[in-house]
Every structure is written in structure tokens, then in C-alpha cells.
Amino acid sequence: MTKYQHIFFDLDNTLWDFDKSSILAFEKIYEIFHLINYNIPSAAHFHHTYFEHNNRLWELYRQGKIDKEFLKDERFRLPLKDYGIINDSLAHDLGESYTDFAARMVALVPNTIEILSYLKENNHNIHLITNGFLEVQSIKMQASGLDKYIDKTFISEVVGYKKPDHRIFYHAMENVGANIENCVMIGDDLSVDILPAKEIGMHHIYFNRKQTPHNEILEYEIKDLLEVRKIF
Numbered sequence: 001m002t003k004y005q006h007i008f009f010d011l012d013n014t015l016w017d018f019d020k021s022s023i024l025a026f027e028k029i030y031e032i033f034h035l036i037n038y039n040i041p042s043a044a045h046f047h048h049t050y051f052e053h054n055n056r057l058w059e060l061y062r063q064g065k066i067d068k069e070f071l072k073d074e075r076f077r078l079p080l081k082d083y084g085i086i087n088d089s090l091a092h093d094l095g096e097s098y099t100d101f102a103a104r105m106v107a108l109v110p111n112t113i114e115i116l117s118y119l120k121e122n123n124h125n126i127h128l129i130t131n132g133f134l135e136v137q138s139i140k141m142q143a144s145g146l147d148k149y150i151d152k153t154f155i156s157e158v159v160g161y162k163k164p165d166h167r168i169f170y171h172a173m174e175n176v177g178a179n180i181e182n183c184v185m186i187g188d189d190l191s192v193d194i195l196p197a198k199e200i201g202m203h204h205i206y207f208n209r210k211q212t213p214h215n216e217i218l219e220y221e222i223k224d225l226l227e228v229r230k231i232f
Helices: 018-032 043-062 068-082 088-104 112-121 134-144 166-175 190-199 225-231
Strands: 006-009 125-130 152-155 183-187 203-207 220-222
Touching (some): 006 166, 018 043, 018 088, 125 166, 134 152, 152 166, 166 190, 183 190
Parallel strands (some): 006 125, 125 152
């Protein structure tokens, strides 16, 4: 048996195609809220405007500088403002609807089910460590069928620590009764998933799907989930 008994995956953009489900959700809210009447050119245009604000706000959220509710509303208030729209009620309603729709727009990263099935067939314990919101991540797991493959899920909102805080990794390993030597972390975010795992001496696989250049010395790097089979 491979030395990696416990495999910890990130969820968004590692197994769940967050970018794709997000765009699908924007198409839905664009239509429902008649955003064309606000002179927003298209769902894709609105999503592009939203994207930069959302990334910056999520970084503040990870640092504990803003809370969940502020993030959900502000990430729509700011892009609306870019279009000259000042409407807090609309921003709130968009935030609530987007959160619900994005979790139900099932979109998995290519080869997700194939690699999870392979790992299960080879008696690996599969877990998740994610920074997403509890209600959202739970819906994603059930709607996509991922819950059938996952032994334990560690959501930052429940655990009390957010990646890249080392404590969420230690908490997860302790909870499943694992030793750091027989664990591996797989994720798409170098700074949030991989480098903190490396810093605590945890085995790690960087899922660099977009082939983003970097200068880090890593244990493993892949661009397709099926490459995990070569490691296990």
C-alpha cells in the first residue's frame, strides 16, 4: 500500500469547477433580476467585473478582516457601483441568489469522479479541507455526488480556522487520526493549499491546471487529476 493513507483535497477548482458554476450562476441571476435593464451589457461582463472584487474580498475574509455576510453583499455592491448603480437591496438579493444558484450548478473538474473512484478502489481515505461556507459546500457535495467518495469534510467556517492557517491542517489530521507522514494535500491554490502544507512538512501535490508559472520547489505538480494515479 502507498504511504499516503489519507488524502486531503481542496474543493473549489480542484474537484468542483468553481469558475464554471460561477458563470452559470451569473447567467441565471442576470436573467432573473433583469440586469440588462440596469445597462449591464451581459452576464459575462458582469461576472468579469465581479471577479476582481470577489478575489480581493475573499483575501480579506481569509485574513479575518471581514465577515461572511459583509463579503456576500459587498462583492455585489462594488461591481454594481462600477456600473453606476447604488442599490444595497439589489446587492443583497444578488448575493443571496448567487450563493444558492452557484452551489446547485453542478460542474466538476474533468476526471474528478474517475480519480476519486480510483483512490477509493485502492483503499485510500479521502477528505476535504475547504474555505467555503458550510451551507454552500454541503449542497455542492450532495448535488454533485461527491459526498459518496469523501470520508470527512473540514470547512473553515466550522473548524474556526481558514487556509492557509496551519491549524486547519493540523486539526484535520488529528481528527482523522493520521500522522503527517501518511498524509498528502492536493489543491489548486499555491499560496492557500500547497505552501502551508509544505511549511508544516505535509506531502503535497500542486494541481496547476492553468499552468501558472512559479518559482517554488514542490514535491509534486500535475495539470490533470488523472496524473495522481502515477503518484499513488
